[in-house]
Amino acid sequence: MHKKYIVFKISIIIFVSLFCLQLYAQTWDIPADKKAKNSYIPFTGVTAKEGEAIFTKNCMSCHGNPGKGNSLKTLKPVPPDLAGAITQQRTDGDLFYIVSTGRAIMPSFKNVFSDDDRWKVISYIRSFNKQYVQVLSKFDPRKSKLVKINVSFDSQTYLIRVVVKANEKTGTVSLKDDEVELFANRYFGRLQIDKSLHTNQDGVAFFQFPKDLPGDKAGIVGLTVKVSDDNYGEIEYQQKLNIGIPTDNPPLTQKRAIWNVVTKAPLWIILTYTSCVLFVGLFLLYILYSLWKLKKAGTT
């Protein structure tokens, strides 16, 4: 009796948590300012077509064709059909946020596609909604040219100071509360330094730089700063600073490796290969020699 009661209690707990998980899976927690964001690109047949190309390559495997209900049903949660009512009732800002950040199985495309490309995919998704009327953003992406980014390093505190300003005709403005990300350029892609930060009142953000990051022979590290501003758009800035540990690593293509060219193959492969060839060659010579000996024995 007592045992049954416990089993009953546990089942209730499992049931309720599954129910909550399901609820969680249906709501996206989207900040108000992101929700209200609109595209600065007017959605046309052309942008929808460009968006379709991106969609086919990157989204269709999970979401299927919009309106066809053929998304990948084996995933949990099942990726929604993007022509469906739930998706189409969302704001453009919602969709932009979801495609940018992702969640669980739904990947983040923020560092995969430019803002322009993400809006084009949304243009494609909207092309399945006859009732949709676009609200255009007043933001002009050409304004990103006005943004000036300054990066400096303090060797005492190991802090990297990023200053974001815009040179308007009326004077210089500090861009506050902008999202800033800092990356160190590596062989394969980028390594994020610290976390995503926001600029303060003076347009400044401080990143904690690791003390043990390898640089090149001279200790130079290539840095990329990514700033995202609602009015000025997305700006990327690159700068080299002598702040890494000097490291003399030969480039990957100069090392002996299985994937490299013949002259750069690992020694053990060259040795094994050469001895196999030698062995077969010697064996052939031995056969020829035996044949010759046989022939000689026959004639005498």
Ligand code: HEC
């Ligand atoms: C690996 C599979 C996968 C890929 C690839 C993928 N998605 Fe998703 N997507 C999902 C899943 C799963 C969900 C549901 C996530 C949730 O609710 O937690 C989702 C949710 C969404 C939503 C929210 C739908 C709604 O209204 O609830 C949008 C919009 C979306 N994806 C767009 C895209 C776009 C655009 C691409 C391609 C650039 C893409 N997805 C690529 C799996 C994927």
